[in-house]
Amino acid sequence: MVQRRQRWALRGKHVAVLAAISAVPLVVALPARSASLTLTETGSTLIYPLFQAWASSYTNVAPDLHLTLGSTGSGEGIDDAIGNKINLGTSDAYMSDQQKHDHPFILNIPLVISAQTIDMNLPDLHEKAVRLSGPVLAGIYSGHIHDWDDPTIAALNPGVSLPHKSIVPIRRQDASGDTFVFTQFLSFSTPSWEDGINYGTAVDWPSVPEMKTATGNDGMVKLLAATPYSVGYLGGSFQADAAKAGLQIAPLQNADGQFVLPTDESVTNAAALLTPRTPPDERLTLVFAQGARSYPLINYEYAVVSAKQPNAETAAALRDLLLWCVNTAGGSTASFLAPLHFISLPTSIRALSESQIAAIH
Known part of the structure; x- marks a missing residue:
C-alpha cells in the first residue's frame, strides 16, 4: 500500500x-x-x-x-x-x-x-471522539456500511456506546479540491476504492440512497449541522465554523495504524x-x-x-x-x-x- x-x-x-x-x-x-x-x-x-x-x-x-x-x-x-x-x-x-x-x-x-477534517453530527456523543479510518469511510461512501454501530466502526471504538442510527454521508456537489484530497485518502488506504472509484476533484460516486450533496465548504458545514448522524469532509480553515455548529472531528487512522487529530504538530x-x-x-x-x-x-x-x-x-x-x-x-x-x-x-x-x-x- x-x-x-x-x-x-x-x-x-x-x-x-x-x-x-x-x-x-x-x-x-x-x-x-x-x-x-x-x-x-x-x-x-x-x-x-x-x-x-x-x-x-x-x-x-x-x-x-x-x-x-x-x-x-x-x-x-x-x-x-x-x-x-x-x-x-x-x-x-x-x-x-x-x-x-x-x-x-x-x-x-x-x-x-x-x-482536511472529517466531521460528524452525532447528537448522542458530543463528549466522545469517534475514531474512523480510510477503509471505514470508503465503506460508508460506497454504501457497504450503513449504521453508526456497525461492527467495523465499533472495533475502532472499544468502550464507546455507538448509536444504532443510519449514517448520512455528505459529499461535495461542485468539483472540489477537498473531494480530491478525501478520495486520495480513500484510494491510498483502501484498494477496493482505488480499483473502483479512485480519486479526483469530481468522481463517479457510488449510488448510496442516504447520501446528500453540498456546495462549497460553507455549504458542507450548514448541511452537516442540519443533518443528525451525518459525516462529511471539510477544509481545515472551517474548523471554527464546524465547532460553532456542534460538529465533532474524528481522529483518523494514519498509515502507521495510529489515530490522530489535525494539530499543528501532526500536520x-x-x-x-x-x-x-x-x-x-x-x-x-x-x-x-x-x-x-x-x-x-x-x-x-x-x-x-x-x-x-x-x-x-x-x-x-x-x-x-x-x-x-x-x-x-x-x-x-x-x-x-x-x-x-x-x-x-x-x-x-x-x-x-x-x-x-x-x-x-
Whole structure:
C-alpha cells in the first residue's frame, strides 16, 4: 500500500477536473502600483478565508491594485486558469499529468499547507471522539456500511456506546479540491476504492440512497449541522465554523495504524516526511504520510497561474502578490495562518515556489 501511495505521489495523476458551481465574487480594493490594475482570482473555498485576510492586509503593500476574489471551488479555479479567464486560480488539487502536458505554461505553486477534517453530527456523543479510518469511510461512501454501530466502526471504538442510527454521508456537489484530497485518502488506504472509484476533484460516486450533496465548504458545514448522524469532509480553515455548529472531528487512522487529530504538530510531522519528494513543478500529494504522529489528510494549497501574462505590469503584480503570500514576514506569518489552521511552507518548498513565481512574465 505504501509503495502504491509513493508511486502516486511521484506521478501526481488524477482524474479529469470538472467545472464547479460559481459563487458570487468578492471585490476587495487594494492600493496600487503606478496605475490602477485589477487581478482576478477564482477557486478553492478552503483558501478563500485566507485570501480575504491577505487582501485586507495587502492594501498596505500594493498601490491602486484591485483584487477580485471568487470562492468557486478548486475545479473551477483550475479550469479558469487553463482557459485564461482569470489571472489567478486557487486549488487544493494539483493539475493532472495530462492537463500539465496539454497546458505546459500553467504553473502549480504551493502557497501554504492545509489539513482536511472529517466531521460528524452525532447528537448522542458530543463528549466522545469517534475514531474512523480510510477503509471505514470508503465503506460508508460506497454504501457497504450503513449504521453508526456497525461492527467495523465499533472495533475502532472499544468502550464507546455507538448509536444504532443510519449514517448520512455528505459529499461535495461542485468539483472540489477537498473531494480530491478525501478520495486520495480513500484510494491510498483502501484498494477496493482505488480499483473502483479512485480519486479526483469530481468522481463517479457510488449510488448510496442516504447520501446528500453540498456546495462549497460553507455549504458542507450548514448541511452537516442540519443533518443528525451525518459525516462529511471539510477544509481545515472551517474548523471554527464546524465547532460553532456542534460538529465533532474524528481522529483518523494514519498509515502507521495510529489515530490522530489535525494539530499543528501532526500536520507538520506529515509534511516533513513528504515535502522532500516535491519535484520542481511542485505537483505532489501529501496524503497518507507514514509516521506514528502524522495526520493523514494534508495538502498543498496551490496558486494556478499562467507563466505567460498579457503584459509586464500584470506579471509584476502577480509576482509581487505571490511572493508576499509565501514570505514568512508577509502573508505566511502566524497571525494570518494560525487562526485558519494553515501551516507555512518549509524553507525548501518556499524556495521552489519562489522559483516558479519568478517564471511569471
